Amino acid sequence: MKRIAVLTSGGDAPGMNAAVRAVTRAALARGAEVFGVRNGYAGLLADAMEPLRARDVGGIVQHGGTVLGSARCPEFAEPSGRSAALRNLAARGIDGLVVIGGNGSQTGSATLAREGFAVVGVPSTIDNDVYGTDSSIGADTAVNITLEAIDRLRTTASSHSRAFAVETMGRDCGYIALMAGIAGGAEVIALPESEIAPAEVAKRLRAAYQRGKTHALVVIAEGARCGVKELMQHYAESRDSIGFELRVTRLGHVVRGGAPTAADRILATRLGSAAVETLAQGATACWSARRATRSSPRRLPRSPGARDRPMPRCSSSLA
Numbered sequence: 061m062k063r064i065a066v067l068t069s070g071g072d073a074p075g076m077n078a079a080v081r082a083v084t085r086a087a088l089a090r091g092a093e094v095f096g097v098r099n100g101y102a103g104l105l106a107d108a109m110e111p112l113r114a115r116d117v118g119g120i121v122q123h124g125g126t127v128l129g130s131a132r133c134p135e136f137a138e139p140s141g142r143s144a145a146l147r148n149l150a151a152r153g154i155d156g157l158v159v160i161g162g163n164g165s166q167t168g169s170a171t172l173a174r175e176g177f178a179v180v181g182v183p184s185t186i187d188n189d190v191y192g193t194d195s196s197i198g199a200d201t202a203v204n205i206t207l208e209a210i211d212r213l214r215t216t217a218s219s220h221s222r223a224f225a226v227e228t229m230g231r232d233c234g235y236i237a238l239m240a241g242i243a244g245g246a247e248v249i250a251l252p253e254s255e256i257a258p259a260e261v262a263k264r265l266r267a268a269y270q271r272g273k274t275h276a277l278v279v280i281a282e283g284a285r286c287g288v289k290e291l292m293q294h295y296a297e298s299r300d301s302i303g304f305e306l307r308v309t310r311l312g313h314v315v316r317g318g319a320p321t322a323a324d325r326i327l328a329t330r331l332g333s334a335a336v337e338t339l340a341q342g343a344t345a346c347w348s349a350r351r352a353t354r355s356s357p358r359r360l361p362r363s364p365g366a367r368d369r370p371m372p373r374c375s376s377s378l379a
């Protein structure tokens with residue numbers, strides 16, 4: 061590994077910058093040259109790449125978004141697009157690529173790897189829907205932003221005896237809604253993986269009202285088929301029997317912005333450096349992943365201070 065390129069692709073996620081920094085510094089530390097590609101796969105096609113030095117990635121670990129830019133590039137899904145990308149990489153003498161992005165981006169990276177180029181993917185999407193890793197970069201920040209919104213809405217809901225339905229992002233995955241809903245004490249959580257009919261939501265809200273609650277929170281994943289629209293329609297027809305007045309807040313892209321949490325910065329640093337290590341070992345079709353042991357009852361350590369818990373491991377798995 062003499063020269064590697066790094067790009068961020070697809071939907072941006074808080075922590076992408078920390079990953080770019082980790083990839084750059086880990087590669088420089090191994091004596092490799094690093095090129096930053098502008099705007100994802102579009103930059104590979106347009107040959108928009110610049111050398112990255114250690115100082116170029118200084119002061120970005122705390123920033124959301126991506127300094128490299130991101131874009132969607134349908135041309136890359138076509139063989140002709142990928143041929144142009146491979147020509148540009150070869151012309152610059154680049155022999156390895158790190159792709160920081162979500163499901164679509166890693167589908168692209170796997171295709172490029174099958175065509176013979178050394179690629180390692182770093183899962184980065186707030187949706188947390190990438191196969192093979194427990195967590196993707198950005199998901200923790202998105203959960204925390206959703207949670208903050210829930211906490212704020214509860215304050216105003218209590219003052220007016222209202223119910224709020226909060227819709228959060230996540231595409232077809234309910235991870236953000238589930239985690240933020242549990243942490244925020246929601247009455248109801250509606251997910252694509254576990255649908256709940258509007259009539260059942262209304263029933264639970266009515267029961268909460270009858271128990272004397274002054275507020276109620278419903279967290280809805282954007283991918284749920286029984287979503288905000290269906291709930292409002294049902295609610296308009298049965299408002300009198302529910303008790304609460306219902307308001308809706310769609311968080312949208314707000315959950316993707318802002319500074320990454322400590323957990324996302326650390327995950328990005330670990331996965332980014334693991335990606336470089338994997339390329340250096342000569343692997344060609346991998347992604348960097350974090351797998352932790354499941355929570356289970358554990359015996360107490362035999363002696364005080366004895367280590368009984370293995371650290372979560374960052375490793376690379378064959379695609």
Ligand code: ADP
Pocket residue numbers: 069070071072101131132133134135136137138161162163164165166167168169171185
């Ligand atoms: P994300 O990575 O956030 O899931 P997208 O699904 O939009 O975002 O994918 C980002 C980019 O990955 C696309 O614009 C395209 O360039 C590339 N990509 C997606 N699917 C494929 C595919 N099947 N083959 C090759 N490249 C793909």
